[in-house]
Amino acid sequence: xxxxxxxxxxxxxxxxxxxxxxxxxxxxxxxxxxxxxxxxxxxxxxxxxxxxxxxxxxxxxxxxxxxxxxxxxxxxxxxxxxxxxxxxxxxxxxxxxxxxxxxxxxxxxxxxxxxxxxxxxxxxxxxxxxx
Numbered sequence: 001x002x003x004x005x006x007x008x009x010x011x012x013x014x015x016x017x018x019x020x021x022x023x024x025x026x027x028x029x030x031x032x033x034x035x036x037x038x039x040x041x042x043x044x045x046x047x048x049x050x051x052x053x054x055x056x057x058x059x060x061x062x063x064x065x066x067x068x069x070x071x072x073x074x075x076x077x078x079x080x081x082x083x084x085x086x087x088x089x090x091x092x093x094x095x096x097x098x099x100x101x102x103x104x105x106x107x108x109x110x111x112x113x114x115x116x117x118x119x120x121x122x123x124x125x126x127x128x129x130x131x
Contacts, residue, residue, distance in 0.1 A: 003105035003128045006091075007040045026094035028055045029102065031076055031126070033119075034089040042101030048085040048113075053096050054078055062128075069129035076126060078119035087111045090126055103128065 005013070016022040030053035036046040054076050056062065063073040091104035105128055113119055 002131050003103055004040060005103045005130070006042050006101040008042070008100040009102045010040070026102075028057055028094075028096075029061075030055055030093045030096055030099075031061075032091045032093055033078070033085075033087045034091060034104070035086055037089055037106070038091050038101065038104050042091070042104075044098075044101075046089075047091075048087060049078065052078060053093060055096065067129075068131060069127060071124050071128075072121065072126040073123060075123055076121040081113045081115055081117050081119050083115050085113045087113055090121075092128070105129075 012023055032047050032053045033049045034046045035048050036043075038044070038046055056072070056074075056076065058070070061072055061074050061076065062070040064070070087107065088110045089104055089106050092102045093099045094102060105126075108125065108127065
C-alpha cells in the first residue's frame with residue numbers, strides 16, 4: 001500500500017522546488033497510531049496515541065531507503081495499551097505531541113488492540129513507500 005505526504009510536507013517540498021528553503025530535518029521523527037485515515041490534513045481526532053508517540057530517527061529505527069521506500073529496522077514498541085482501539089494507520093510527526101504530520105500510511109494488516117496488551121510493531125512491519 002502506498003504512503004502519502006501530509007499537506008505540510010508536500011507544501012514545503014513544493015516551496016523548495018520554486019527556490020524556497022527546505023526546513024531543517026527534525027532531530028527526531030515520532031510514530032503515531034490512528035483508528036482511521038488521518039488524511040493529508042493530519043486529522044488528529046483519529047489518533048489513538050495522543051499520550052504517547054514512539055521516537056525514532058531515519059537510520060536508527062528505519063532501514064536504508066530502497067526503491068522509494070523504508071521499513072522499520074527495529075521493533076516499534078508503544079508499551080502496554082492504556083485502552084482498547086482498532087488501529088488502521090500510522091503517521092510520522094516532527095514532535096512528540098501536536099507538531100506537524102510528515103506523512104502516513106495504512107497498516108498492511110489493521111490491528112485490534114486490547115487494554116493492557118503490549119503494542120509492538122516488529123521489525124519490517126511498518127512500511128513507508130512513495131510509489
